[in-house]
Amino acid sequence: KLCKDLHREVRLEVDGKHVELPPVEGIIILNILSWGSGANPWGQEKEDQFSKPNHWDGMLEVVGVTGVVHLGQIQSGLRSAMRIAQGGHIKIHIHSDMPVQVDGEPWIQAPCEVVVLKSALKATMLKKIKMKRRNTEPNIVSANPDGAK
DSSP states (O other): OTTTTHHHHEEEEETTEEEOOOSOSEEEEESSSOBTTTBOTTOSOOOTTSOOOOTTSOOEEEEEEOSHHHHHHHHTTSOOOEEEEEESEEEEEEOSOEEEEETTEEEEEOSEEEEEEGGGGOOOSSOOOOOOOOOOSOOOOOSSTTOOO
């Protein structure tokens, strides 16, 4: 298993601070609550050490999964993932070849550093622009050519 000892092969930093990974087989970085066809790995429970996530706070959430059964339980709503961290700047040091997936695209990643920034996640999807409007007043044209009513 490539990811059995993920906590030994990956070093996680959140906002410049080292974060110890629990024994997990995968980590998920979220910028919205919905993941994997609508599942909510963060879960609904409140924990004092974490703020409630939302899509406009600019924070990223890091959660861990223990394996494929855990993933199935998250998808079915039976369990949540393991909450690991929240922050705006995430750095992952990968020490050996590791399977990685981003937005559904998988590959084997060679040792490297991966940086995820909250500022890089902002994109303008729709932008309201001011348009010069045409005169929308109806023109009333007399049916009588001489203007008589």
